Amino acid sequence: MFSKSSFLSAILIGLEIVSAAAIGSVKRQTTDTTFGLYAYNKNISGLPVFYGDGIAYIGNAPPVNLTYESVNVTFTPQTSDSSTWAAKPNTTDVTWSTTPFLYINPTSGAFDSVGFVNSTSDLPTGATASGFLFYGQSVMYQGSSGSMDAKFWAEPTDQKDLWVLKWNSDGTSQGQSVPVVIKSTPPTTITRMMN
Numbered sequence: 001m002f003s004k005s006s007f008l009s010a011i012l013i014g015l016e017i018v019s020a021a022a023i024g025s026v027k028r029q030t031t032d033t034t035f036g037l038y039a040y041n042k043n044i045s046g047l048p049v050f051y052g053d054g055i056a057y058i059g060n061a062p063p064v065n066l067t068y069e070s071v072n073v074t075f076t077p078q079t080s081d082s083s084t085w086a087a088k089p090n091t092t093d094v095t096w097s098t099t100p101f102l103y104i105n106p107t108s109g110a111f112d113s114v115g116f117v118n119s120t121s122d123l124p125t126g127a128t129a130s131g132f133l134f135y136g137q138s139v140m141y142q143g144s145s146g147s148m149d150a151k152f153w154a155e156p157t158d159q160k161d162l163w164v165l166k167w168n169s170d171g172t173s174q175g176q177s178v179p180v181v182i183k184s185t186p187p188t189t190i191t192r193m194m195n
């Protein structure tokens with residue numbers, strides 16, 4: 001039989017575990033240097049952003065028509081510039097001798113794929129691999145003007161549940177493309193809790 005006090009302390013220990021877990025998960029967001037990226041909108045509920053032949057795709061099933069490879073990646077801010085994010089394969093099945101950087105083309109009028117380059121000298125005209133930051137858990141881009149933008153759009157492909165991640169500089173309507181929010185938070189926890 002539990003005494004009143006041991007019952008109470010059991011509750012308190014329980015609370016401590018809960019709050020420690022809560023604090024732990026908050027801490028994780030601010031201290032983790034490596035993160036995955038996930039896309040969200042009304043119809044896309046946290047699908048991974050992955051590498052496919054130097055282009056950023058959104059989805060689980062890899063594109064069937066790639067020449068080289070597709071792989072899930074995690075990102076690490078560079079120590080020399082924390083707004084430049086290096087991508088690493090999230091599996092030991094793939095090894096890269098170089099570390100590609102995420103880039104966008106923020107040039108006015110551009111509606112270009114978000115991509116990866118092994119070297120900033122490989123950047124397409126107008127593109128940049130610097131200026132990424134988090135606003136809460138959402139990815140933003142801050143250019144020289146100082147304004148923070150999130151102009152990520154998902155362009156559907158011929159393949160079901162597969163999109164190309166793009167940056168829509170002017171935010172104008174672009175065919176079947178839709179705006180997405182890119183976050184470091186995976187959807188897994190919510191899914192598990194609802195199941």
Ligand SMILES: *[C@@H]1O[C@H](CO)[C@@H](O)[C@H](O)[C@H]1NC(C)=O
Nearest residue numbers: 036037048072073074090186
């Ligand atoms: C990376 O792999 C780990 C372990 O398999 C997994 O938990 C995580 O969701 C993966 N992240 C991405 C971005 O694929």
Ligand SMILES: *[C@@H]1O[C@H](CO)[C@@H](O)[C@H](O)[C@H]1NC(C)=O
Nearest residue numbers: 041042043044176177178179
């Ligand atoms: C969500 O999907 C529905 C049905 O396909 C479509 O009509 C709607 O435009 C989509 N919305 C977004 C934000 O993708």
Ligand SMILES: *[C@@H]1O[C@H](CO)[C@@H](O)[C@H](O)[C@H]1NC(C)=O
Nearest residue numbers: 054096097098100116117118
């Ligand atoms: C980066 O270099 C690796 C070889 O180290 C190559 O396999 C990969 O395709 C290159 N990626 C890009 C985006 O150029």
Ligand SMILES: *[C@@H]1O[C@H](CO)[C@@H](O)[C@H](O)[C@H]1NC(C)=O
Nearest residue numbers: 048050060061062070071072
């Ligand atoms: C990325 O990880 C997800 C979840 O583990 C998996 O379903 C998907 O096939 C992976 N994508 C690639 C390109 O390997």
Ligand SMILES: *[C@@H]1O[C@H](CO)[C@@H](O)[C@H](O)[C@H]1NC(C)=O
Nearest residue numbers: 063064065066156157158159
């Ligand atoms: C590969 O397939 C995707 C999805 O169907 C399509 O959007 C893209 O244009 C194709 N790329 C090439 C090089 O054929």
